[in-house]
Amino acid sequence: MAKAREMVTRSSEVTLGLLSRALDHRGEADFQFQLLEALSSLLHWNYRYIFRYGPNEPPVCLFREGGDFHSFDVYLSGFYRFDPFYRLCLNGPQLGVELFRDHTVAERGFQTYRDLLTSEGVSDDIVVMLPDSNGATLVLCWDRAEGQFSTRTMLSLRTYLALANSIHQTHLGTPNANPTAQTDQVSDGLSATRGAPPSLLFDVAVETYSPGNLAPRELQIVRLSLRGYHNAAIAKAMGISHQVVKNRKRMVYDKLDITSERELFRLFLDHIMSDVREDAV
Numbered sequence: 001m002a003k004a005r006e007m008v009t010r011s012s013e014v015t016l017g018l019l020s021r022a023l024d025h026r027g028e029a030d031f032q033f034q035l036l037e038a039l040s041s042l043l044h045w046n047y048r049y050i051f052r053y054g055p056n057e058p059p060v061c062l063f064r065e066g067g068d069f070h071s072f073d074v075y076l077s078g079f080y081r082f083d084p085f086y087r088l089c090l091n092g093p094q095l096g097v098e099l100f101r102d103h104t105v106a107e108r109g110f111q112t113y114r115d116l117l118t119s120e121g122v123s124d125d126i127v128v129m130l131p132d133s134n135g136a137t138l139v140l141c142w143d144r145a146e147g148q149f150s151t152r153t154m155l156s157l158r159t160y161l162a163l164a165n166s167i168h169q170t171h172l173g174t175p176n177a178n179p180t181a182q183t184d185q186v187s188d189g190l191s192a193t194r195g196a197p198p199s200l201l202f203d204v205a206v207e208t209y210s211p212g213n214l215a216p217r218e219l220q221i222v223r224l225s226l227r228g229y230h231n232a233a234i235a236k237a238m239g240i241s242h243q244v245v246k247n248r249k250r251m252v253y254d255k256l257d258i259t260s261e262r263e264l265f266r267l268f269l270d271h272i273m274s275d276v277r278e279d280a281v
Helices: 002-024 031-040 069-077 084-089 110-119 151-159 161-172 202-208 216-226 231-238 242-256 261-280
Strands: 047-053 060-065 096-099 124-131 137-144
Touching (some): 002 031, 031 060, 069 110, 110 261, 124 151, 231 242
């Protein structure tokens, strides 16, 4: 017991020391990285990122370490729309610690986003969200390649949440603070602001996606589905009944040799990933 308490004390000293260093960097371009570095001492991670999620704009990546460039470009090209953390921030500035597994599969598009993470070797995701300027949220994110983040890890992050937010608000109050400044550690080649190149934009990919031998109205249903439309919304947009939409979806699935909307998104994701890898050659 005494040894365990000693380890906890030592860990706390390390984290507090790193938070103190972050405080010393308030107003500087690498402040967000210093804050990430401090909280990273509380958990075991494989990949980590810093995002700024605004209510009316695509994510801005301020820093990334690890992970796959191809999948990251796909995420920034439009798949962020299915990220439960991004969607949470659409409601305004957030303060809290969120575990990926706490978001249920009932949420629209959640399965699509989980498939994207799984396909690139991510088994779990945890974020710290801090209110930022102009209604945005600063999101510090960590991924694991195997296993899940423990409840203890989440509680540890929550222990330091108020302090981290206080330091962050102090940073925002400095004259030189630039909430969208990228740190020097941002990897070369990253499409870090405003999404990926135009050829990878989600809207373009959806509009040019033409799987199998589908009729024009069937393609319209596919593209509306990929944009997140429910059957009722598709029916309204196309001026047809809800039952007709269901029937035509069944025909689409038969032609594509799939059985669900999840598999449709999987086909679309594979299509985008293939294009990204070809562009990278």
